[in-house]
Amino acid sequence: MSHDVSELPHPPRATHWSYYAVLALLVVPVWSAVPFAWLFAGYSLCNGTWVYYGPLGRALTFLSCCEVVFSIYHILLAQRVSGPSLHGxxxxxxxxxxxxxxxxxxxxxxxDDGGDIETLLVDRPGSPAETITQLERHDHRAIDFRHALRTWFLKVPWSSIRLREVEKWLYWAIYNGDLPSGDDIPAIHRKALDEAVSLLQKRVGCAIGEGTNPNVVPMRLTIDRTNIQWRPLTFYALVFSINWALKYLYASQWNLQYACSDGLEYLLRIPPQWNSASTPRPVVFIHGLGLGLLQYHTVVTHLLKTFPDRPILIPLQPQISQNFFHPDFLEPPTRHQMADRIAALLQRLGWVSLDAEENPDSEEEKEVASSLIGASQKGVTVVSHSNGTYIHAWILKGYPDIVSRSCFVDPVTFCSWEGDVCYNFFYRPCMTGMELLMRYFVGTELGVVNLLQRRFCWTSNSLWFEEIPNAKDPHKTLFLLGGKDAIVNSERIKKYLTSHGIRKNLWYDPEGRHGQALMTGGKGLKEIIGWLSENEEELR
Structure with missing residues (x-):
């Protein structure tokens, strides 16, 4: 009989010394800037002492007043974001x-390793060809599923989870709402919920305990209470200024130009000597959450220096880059909008050719675009990191033919149905400095919370193995994972990929942390550069 890990209590974690270091040196100074501004502005204006200040004192008073006004505006926006989920x-x-x-x-x-691929009669082991039948409680597949599923209930022992809490979680997952009480559930919803519970009980290998357990709370990302922490106006202004300066630097040194197409902002460089018929295919780099170009500066410059012979496109995402001053800061594009805009841009650039039913442009534009594409040039290479893998997934779901090569770095799009990313990023108590750093400076930021806690769609953001073109081909697909990733459960993703036959194109660093694969000089970035540098002629 298999050992039932789903009943083991989640092991307690001790607070690491780095937590206190980050709290004292970074979080508290940034957080306290706002209340300090209120105190200083209030004291200076109410007592009239600002009149006697010198230039520096008056400048500080003015800045404090700006911070006060901004903090009020920020609170109003936070209240708006904290309302009901908007994605419906x-x-x-x-x-x-x-x-x-x-x-x-x-x-x-x-x-777990997928078995002997040469002797399998199916193209994708573990594919959706399986039939959901009643498993035994001690079946290792049922135990593993219960163990993964309990993450959505804050990792409590499976036996403590009751039917009412499971129904709350399922109702949220299906209808993006709170489970109505009793007879208030519409009949069609009740039927769908009962069917979902029935299938789930077959998969977990046992009946779910009747009743309710008020001590068990399911994670329901888009309707749970948000945690938005303020940050000063000067912080947003500093991030904005640095990113603006980086755009200027890229334009002046590497001819990476800023442009906007149909609401999609991007940076683009096309070498003068490049042509689509005979030289390497373009690279599209999709960044993740954080500080935008400031956070990915070393990666961007490394790509520009290493590949001067090929076009590089970087879609900008102000909603997850703390670009508070952007007019669409709280209006991120939907899955279909983002995929459509990127696909249309790639066609206008002459890098891909869309099918007629997918083509948003006129027939004349289509003919022009098609004429620019050489017979040997098909698709682009997409490199995505962390939250950027969601957009990567959207493109593959909507326009799989335009992506000829895919590189997923610290992917959050795989196994997202298991809840680890959700738990680690928003619900897990911070115990280390890195966890606190990510929670305060990213996870509680207004734009990030707006996107992930009020506009998250798990069905759109989940990428399945069979949706990846040429997933097993090491020349066309590459996965990079770090064993000590504090956001992604790399072991689960590794198991998911290897069970589907992924072998040579999975790069796994047991000591790697989130984002470490993109660090200059690191083994991960060298792996990516080597993969991008493969002979294009051999890949066609």
């Missing part, structure tokens, strides 16, 4: 397919 109900058919797909994940009774 998802596509019922897509949700049903995704739910069945997650239940089938790991259901194929194959070894």
């Amino acid at each position: 109900l998802g596509d019922p058919d897509e949700i049903q397919v995704a739910y069945l797909r997650l239940l089938k994940a790991g259901l194929a009774n194959l070894p």
Whole structure:
């Protein structure tokens, strides 16, 4: 009988000394700037002492008043963001397919490494060809699924989870709302919920305990209470100024120009000697959460220096880059909007050719674009990091033919149905300096919370193995994971990928942390550069 890890209590963690260092040296100084501004402005204006200040004192008084006004505005925006989720109900058919797909994940009774690929009669081991049948409680597949599923209930022992809490979680996952009480549930919703529970009980290998347990709380990302922490106006202004300066630097030194197309802002460099028929395909780099170009500066410059012979496109995402002053800061594009805009831009650049039914442009524009594409040039290479892998997933879901090569770095799009990313980023108590750094400076920032806690769609953001073109081809697909990633459960993702036959194109660093694979001089970045540098002629 398999050992039931789903019943083991989540081990307690001790607070690391780095937590206190980050708290004292970074978080407290930044957080306290706002209350300090209120105190200083109030004292200076109420007592009239600002009149006697010198230039520096008056400048500080003015800055404090600006901080006071900004903090009020920030509070109003935070209250707006903290309201009901804005993305509404998802596509019922897509949700049903995704739910069945997650239940089938790991259901194929194959070894974690995928078995002997040469002797398998299926193209993708562990694919959705499996049938959901009643598993035994001690079945290792049921135990593993219960262990993963309890993450959505803050990792409590499985036996403490009751039916009412499971129904709350399922109702949120299906309808993006709070479970109504008793007879208030619409009949069609009740039927769908009962069917979902029935399938889930087959997959977990046992009946879920009746009743409720008020001590168990399911994570419901888009309707749970938000945690938005203020930060001073000067912080946003500093980030904005540095990113603006970096755009100027890229333009002057590497001819990386800023442009905007149909609401999509981007940086683009096309070498004068480049042509689509005979030289390397373009690279599209999609960054993740954080500080925008400031955070990814070393990666961007490394790509520009290493590949002067190929076009490089960097879509900008102000909503997750703390660009507070952007007019669309709190209006991120939807999955379809983002994918459509990127695909349309790639076609206008002459890098891809869309199918007629997917083509948003006129026939004349299509003919011009098609004429620019050489017969040997097909698609682009997409390199995505962390939250950027969601956009990577959107492109593959909507326009798989335009991506010829894919590189996923610290991907959050795989196994997101298991809840680890959600738990680690928003719900887990911070115990280390890195966790506190990510929580305060990223996870509690207004734009990030707006995107992830009020506009998150798990069906859109979940990428399944069979949706990746040429997933097993090491020349066309590359996955990079770090064993000590504080956000991604790399072991689970590694298991998911290897069980589907991924071998040579999985780069795994047991000591790697989130973002470390993109550090200059690191083994991860060398792996990416080497993969990008492969002979293009051999890949066609």
